[in-house]
Amino acid sequence: MLSLHEVESRLDLWGGVFKLWERDSHNVEIMWNLNLAGINLEFSMRTMVMTWIVMILVVVFCVAATRKLDMRRPGGLQNVMEIIFEMIRGQINQAMDPQKGSSIISIIMTFLIFILFSNLLGLIPTLMSPTANPNTAFALSLTTFALIWFYGIKYKGIRYFSHWFKPNIVFLPINLIEEFVKPVTLAARLFGNIYAGEVLICTWLGMFTGWYYLTGGFIAEMIWLAFSVFVSVIQAYIFSVLSINYIGSAMTTEDH
Numbered sequence: 001m002l003s004l005h006e007v008e009s010r011l012d013l014w015g016g017v018f019k020l021w022e023r024d025s026h027n028v029e030i031m032w033n034l035n036l037a038g039i040n041l042e043f044s045m046r047t048m049v050m051t052w053i054v055m056i057l058v059v060v061f062c063v064a065a066t067r068k069l070d071m072r073r074p075g076g077l078q079n080v081m082e083i084i085f086e087m088i089r090g091q092i093n094q095a096m097d098p099q100k101g102s103s104i105i106s107i108i109m110t111f112l113i114f115i116l117f118s119n120l121l122g123l124i125p126t127l128m129s130p131t132a133n134p135n136t137a138f139a140l141s142l143t144t145f146a147l148i149w150f151y152g153i154k155y156k157g158i159r160y161f162s163h164w165f166k167p168n169i170v171f172l173p174i175n176l177i178e179e180f181v182k183p184v185t186l187a188a189r190l191f192g193n194i195y196a197g198e199v200l201i202c203t204w205l206g207m208f209t210g211w212y213y214l215t216g217g218f219i220a221e222m223i224w225l226a227f228s229v230f231v232s233v234i235q236a237y238i239f240s241v242l243s244i245n246y247i248g249s250a251m252t253t254e255d256h
Helices: 004-010 045-066 076-095 098-121 134-165 169-207 210-252
Strands: 032-036 039-043
Touching: 039 045, 045 076, 045 098, 045 134, 076 098, 076 210, 098 134, 098 169, 098 210, 134 169, 134 210, 169 210
Parallel strands: none
Antiparallel strands: 032 039
8 A cells, every 4th residue: 555645756747846845754744944033933835835826726716707797698607706605695694784794705705715726726636735734724713713803893892702701700711612612623624624535535546556446446536536526615615604603693692
């Protein structure tokens, strides 16, 4: 059975173009180190490059979908963008006042499209999903967490934090745990599902070689690949819907 690194090497369709993430003798990814004011920061070049690729793809998709808008005979990409918009707007209108919710439509659409493209990128041989890195998933969840506090304070002021003490101050520790576990669960759900999908695809390819791969291995891989596409779409949708519900609760209710 081939290792994950060996599978990646054999599937390298790019001829060494993406060699920014060479591994050392212990098969550990080499990080880019930056010392900033005495603080040592480590960056995964692979994740950074993949994130930039996703951002470029998102920009190209959005420009292509909105470049020639036609109200009477919309094109294919315009239809896709309108479906995403209507789906997001419908979820927002259910979770909060439509007038308040209109301010977050663009944010949630960005979440959905970026996460979807990130999830799908890892299905291309030797590439990876930025969301398969826990740092990317946690950064996205922290953005949602910041939005919860921003809109909570915007519409309720300092009273937003009063829910920490309800029904009485004894519940303060429990309420604090509930508050700060939100970004953790958002990140863990996204990262776990996407990373597991990539690992299992490489595992299948490593298990089935030669004629075994061309028969049973190929069939199993295609089935899992289709399932991975489904999971990628669902995870992007779940992250967006949960973000809407969390922000909506902060806007509209006293307890959330």
